[in-house]
């Protein structure tokens with residue numbers, strides 16, 4: 001039994017329904033992902049039909065409103081956790097980033113968009129037919145979102161957008177973009193969100209090469225006099241921060257949960273190896289120095305898992321705290337950093353060879369620790385919002 005399965009079996013947060021869902025996603029991973037993942041890593045993207053297949057078994061629509069083709073009945077936040085845990089078992093963060101990017105791209109539309117926009121965009125996205133990404137980051141200031149410079153000028157019944165975005169997950173393949181644009185003066189109040197179709201004239205994109213997450217396409221986006229109708233504004237003029245902050249909390253919990261799932265994968269991979277690898281006449285697992293590596297990994301993973309569960313429950317009750325989620329994200333990505341390192345040490349030279357789960361996860365640590373709010377910015381934000389800086 002994998003470590004994550006043992007954790008779920010001993011946790012009161014998971015029940016029979018979660019385990020049934022875990023089996024469904026596990027089969028999907030075994031049949032559709034594991035045999036192909038290294039090929040997609042080398043190709044630099046996942047195929048579009050994977051979105052269709054994932055939608056067919058309910059992965060894309062899980063937790064989204066049924067009226068748009070989602071699955072809500074009998075679903076709670078822990079079904080979403082299970083999806084991440086089982087997809088993580090493929091040992092490729094790029095897969096989660098590329099396949100599940102609609103979770104951050106679509107959510108602002110469902111929170112702030114008009115009924116017409118929700119009807120138009122959500123169903124094809126949840127069916128896996130159309131892809132959507134979230135474009136906030138700019139070279140002018142990544143962490144400091146309030147400094148973004150992409151501008152939208154209102155000209156009667158349309159806006160004209162000029163500027164650029166960088167590091168956008170799914171940006172090369174996206175059909176739709178949820179884009180943060182400055183429509184008024186300086187600071188956060190001047191930023192609005194827009195839905196921009198990627199076939200609009202004046203929009204171009206270039207692919208970025210990365211250290212990890214190879215199967216997730218990442219793009220620079222350029223807007224050169226891109227004309228979009230006023231109806232494509234998501235929510236009120238200057239209302240972007242509202243939608244983005246809510247999105248950030250969900251995204252940070254999601255990153256913390258999947259980083260923990262990847263930590264479990266590192267532990268499992270290293271444990272399997274240590275139980276069969278013999279050096280100097282003994283199995284690795286019989287050495288105290290190796291056993292302590294596993295004990296330390298488990299200590300950190302269990303503490304983080306318990307915190308993830310607590311955060312999920314408080315968020316469900318509507319009492320989630322942004323500062324605590326920021327700290328949890330740091331906790332989870334540092335746990336992942338530790339586990340990826342220790343798993344590499346146990347696996348030895350093979351951990352450095354291309355194609356294994358741990359090799360990929362090790363290269364992906366920084367993507368978790370930087371995207372969705374970097375460690376430094378998370379600690380700074382937590383110190384302020386939890387009253388520590390007073």
Ligand SMILES: Cc1cc2nc3c(=O)[nH]c(=O)nc-3n(C[C@H](O)[C@H](O)[C@H](O)COP(=O)(O)OP(=O)(O)OC[C@H]3O[C@@H](n4cnc5c(N)ncnc54)[C@H](O)[C@@H]3O)c2cc1C
Nearest residue numbers: 134135136137142143167168169367370371372374376377
């Ligand atoms: C793999 C990947 C995928 C991404 N996907 C997307 C996406 O889909 N959409 C999107 O909009 N963005 C995306 N991003 C961008 C991501 O959100 C930013 O990289 C992140 O917000 C940090 O911004 P930056 O890289 O410009 O770093 P900067 O903001 O320039 O920060 C550089 C360093 O300085 C530190 N720092 C910054 N400010 C402070 C401070 N006040 N005090 C102390 N230290 C500070 C940071 O922690 C960091 O270590 C992605 C990034 C990566 C790596």
